[in-house]
Amino acid sequence: MxxxxxxxxxxxxxxxxxxxxxxxxxxxxLLPIVIGLNEAAAIKMELSGxxxxxxxxxxxxxxxxxxxxxxLEKVVIDKLIDTTFHAKLCIKDKDGKQSIIDARxxxxxxxxxxxxxxxxxxxxxxxxxxPNVL
Numbered sequence: 001m002x003x004x005x006x007x008x009x010x011x012x013x014x015x016x017x018x019x020x021x022x023x024x025x026x027x028x029x030l031l032p033i034v035i036g037l038n039e040a041a042a043i044k045m046e047l048s049g050x051x052x053x054x055x056x057x058x059x060x061x062x063x064x065x066x067x068x069x070x071x072l073e074k075v076v077i078d079k080l081i082d083t084t085f086h087a088k089l090c091i092k093d094k095d096g097k098q099s100i101i102d103a104r105x106x107x108x109x110x111x112x113x114x115x116x117x118x119x120x121x122x123x124x125x126x127x128x129x130x131p132n133v134l
Contacts, residue, residue: 001076001120004031006047006109009040020109022077022121031077031121031129033085039106046113058110065115069094072115075108080128 007023007030018040022031042058055063065072071092079086087108089101103111112119 035106075112078122
């Protein structure tokens with residue numbers, strides 16, 4: 001697993017595309033992921049410190065997890081199938097039971113940013129994305 005951080009959000013109004021770029025924390029590898037407009041907006045709002053008057057979806061999930069005393073330990077982007085990335089939320093409940101929940105990378109990253117937990121990418125994802133480079 002390679003730890004990454006959110007490097008930038010690119011909004012291409014001409015193509016109507018939003019891309020988040022993850023950068024290897026201790027290296028140069030980059031991972032671009034096309035995401036939806038709502039998820040890009042949710043990530044940008046959190047990064048800018050904007051607090052909506054009522055909780056949005058990712059804020060609601062964080063509040064639910066906090067109230068149930070469930071900790072998000074990390075987010076893992078573990079697969080690239082065709083052109084679709086897959087992610088997992090790694091959580092631990094108040095009794096120490098660990099669970100892994102399938103999620104979209106965009107939602108996972110929006111939640112990771114809110115909960116200040118690390119994001120990891122499987123080495124196979126980088127190899128599948130750039131097979132002739134790595």
